[in-house]
Ligand code: SF4
């Protein structure tokens with residue numbers, strides 16, 4: 001290849017990309033150079049000097065840091081010469097001067113780069129007899145991160161991450177010289193959605209997380225790679241388990257998706273797996289004294305199904321099932337339909353308010369996440385990206401850092417306005433998410449679009465928005481630019497559901513199609529539609545009126561309260577299957593934990609039920625399900641079968657598509673008073689049962705601009721009571737002047753907001769007590 | 777403690793001078809220090825809002841440089857040079873005499889907030905060693921006696937403004953450069969007198 005150059009390392013020739021750093025070029029050829037501060041996803045700083053190598057220069061040999069020196073044609077590098085070894089010993093001896101060497105009580109021991117590299121390259125003994133520096137330890141720098149300052153070797157990985165990658169530099173070096181330390185500003189904790197990454201990349205045990213501190217030793221951990229269902233990015237993760245308990249989730253570097261990073265929700269939302277509140281046996285809700293075993297439970301359900309009366313059978317399914325489970329569900333529903341003269345309508349609904357027809361099926365060209373790096377312009381019209389697709393936000397931010405132009409349409413992404421080239425707020429987009437002006441008249445828009453490579457990240461910004469403006473926008477972009485579309489449905493394995501269900505409908509359809517005059521059997525599968533949906537109240541009504549409700553879930557929740565029987569199911573790490581992300585990349589989810597109690601996978605229940613009601617059944621295992629669902633992928637060369645996905649070359653997942661059928665009625669809304677948003681941390685049962693992060697969703701706040709605050713509501717307090725009919729909630733008010741007038745932003749996934757009607761006016765009153773509002 | 781409009785206007789004028797807001801950080805920290813005698817957390821919050829970086833980033837810079845003080849200094853900051861040229865010209869005894877008079881150890885401030893004493897590295901006045909700075913106004917060619925007199929004078933007179941040429945005339949000896957133009961600007965706090973950021977004050981000598 002012409003774009004490769006030759007360099008000479010330790011006497012042998014290797015080829016390297018021009019412009020690469022020596023450390024990277026060597027790494028690519030399998031030559032490891034020790035390092036602390038360099039991280040391939042961040043800019044080099046040359047902070048630690050551990051990576052010193054000798055190179056030949058016109059003035060003789062010189063020691064240079066290989067993480068800040070680029071290769072050049074015929075460069076001669078020595079990574080193991082006597083001089084290099086001496087330098088490495090020196091660097092380590094200096095680094096250890098102030099390091100406490102408290103490895104026996106440090107969580108990092110066993111996987112600590114400082115420990116490992118001291119063993120491999122260190123001098124073996126220290127000449128330092130003076131007093132080391134001491135700090136109070138550990139100090140909490142946020143609710144979930146702790147810092148032992150004396151262990152820090154000042155590599156600046158954490159501070160660079162928070163500045164360069166996540167863009168919330170709330171930690172920095174304070175003081176200098178011997179006193180230098182990482183710290184936060186008083187009363188300004190390290191509250192970042194991405195703080196857990198710093199714990200993972202800290203090369204010593206200075207940063208630890210409350211959730212893992214003192215929990216395990218690395219050599220006791222069993223590990224398996226998997227895929228996170230925190231969002232539809234499908235971040236690659238490693239599950240760490242000891243004694244059948246999940247103890248930690250680490251980010252894995254998947255070039256195409258998360259590149260090693262995770263949001264704190266993706267990282268810490270696992271403790272629920274071992275919560276005492278977890279349902280482990282089938283439960284008859286209305287008669288808790290009766291404890292059926294699985295067989296009795298299945299009999300009960302099949303009897304209800306076969307009781308006659310032409311029942312309509314509806315399935316409301318969530319977004320945490322595997323592709324195999326969606327496929328099994330689809331198969332079950334299809335087989336029910338085939339039974340003659342026994343059932344009424346059989347329908348599957350996805351529990352997601354943001355669904356709409358999207359842009360699929362060959363008429364549009366779809367984007368991969370990596371296309372963000374090569375586009376000219378990124379157009380964003382969607383839910384709050386930082387809260388709902390946090391790792392996609394990191395990729396967008398990285399693209400912007402590399403010079404791509406980000407154009408944001410209001411009003412959900414105000415939080416990332418500062419990285420946008422243009423922000424189109426209230427002047428361009430109405431409170432109902434319609435265009436105020438012709439798209440071609442939007443100032444400073446066409447010059448970033450016309451003839452350019454454009455990626456549009458589009459989805460419903462608000463559950464109640466009419467989607468015609470999105471179609472208009474896409475039409476305009478397709479006509480004027482070279483457009484690729486990233487469909488922005490944010491939740492878990494939504495795309496797996498879209499690919500594996502013959503027809504996808506939403507909660508609005510469920511409510512509309514629910515026929516109270518019929519006998520109704522409803523299954524809710526890993527879904528809690530009675531909480532968190534704008535249709536919650538109506539769904540509650542339907543479920544109350546249904547004749548028989550079966551819930552498959554992990555916890556009791558607002559929905560299971562209304563069901564007749566709860567079947568305990570499995571979750572991340574307890575089941576094997578595949579996951580499809582928003583670019584249609586299918587990745588493996590692996591099993592490393594036994595299912596608790598008598599929990600079964602969703603497909604196992606469906607299979608047992610099939611047998612009980614004598615439906616044709618064609619599968620007996622996940623592997624068979626996987627083989628079946630692989631049959632109708634469009635691209636025959638890249639089938640996401642278990643076998644294929646386990647090939648080393650496919651560990652980053654494979655791209656493939658299926659025909660997608662979504663049937664969602666367009667909603668019409670006028671006069672939106674309230675914009676519902678989903679915050680990263682909310683009141684889902686998995687989160688409230690994960691102690692480390694459960695309190696992060698306790699704050700209840702609404703946002704509005706100052707004109708609305710002072711003008712329409714005449715408020716002079718940041719604590720108010722929000723009143724609408726019977727509902728009254730105390731909330732904090734945050735002023736956000738990027739919002740248009742008369743729009744209140746309300747987090748729907750926080751306690752107390754579920755039942756508010758977004759199309760009706762709310763009253764705000766100054767609250768009596770000004771105390772901070774916290775609900776546990 | 778938060779900033780008055782006048783000070784914010786001045787800060788904005790300074791910010792205007794730079795292509796990027798955050799480049800004005802240094803001078804703004806001096807404004808903060810002139811205001812309170814040290815860089816308070818309130819000022820840090822104010823500056824972080826003005827230049828658009830986080831508080832801890834401001835704090836990082838403020839705590840890195842020793843000329844930004846994290847604690848209240850006295851009215852007169854006495855910085856006695858301890859580097860090589862001064863050392864060989866007996867700065868030790870100058871240091872001792874200042875220490876004796878003020879009763880202060882390094883980085884200490886007296887209870888009445890009159891003096892803060894510090895030993896510093898070379899202040900660029902080697903030609904007139906040993907040298908001392910009062911609120912960063914340099915006096916050269918000092919002796920233990922002269923430095924004592926200078927401290928006494930500062931304590932008695934409490935001049936609002938400290939001006940290098942005036943101190944030099946009264947207490948100094950050999951100077952590095954004798955041909956420099958007369959300069960009647962000085963500083964009134966432990967902040968160097970910079971004309972362009974408005975911390976230099978004029979005095980009629
Ligand atoms: S805390 Fe860890 S990551 Fe941060 S500078 Fe110190 S050693 Fe590096």
Ligand code: FES
Nearest residue numbers: 046048049051067
């Ligand atoms: S890795 Fe190169 S200086 Fe730290």
Ligand code: FES
Nearest residue numbers: 857859862898901
């Ligand atoms: S050594 Fe004292 S001024 Fe240079």
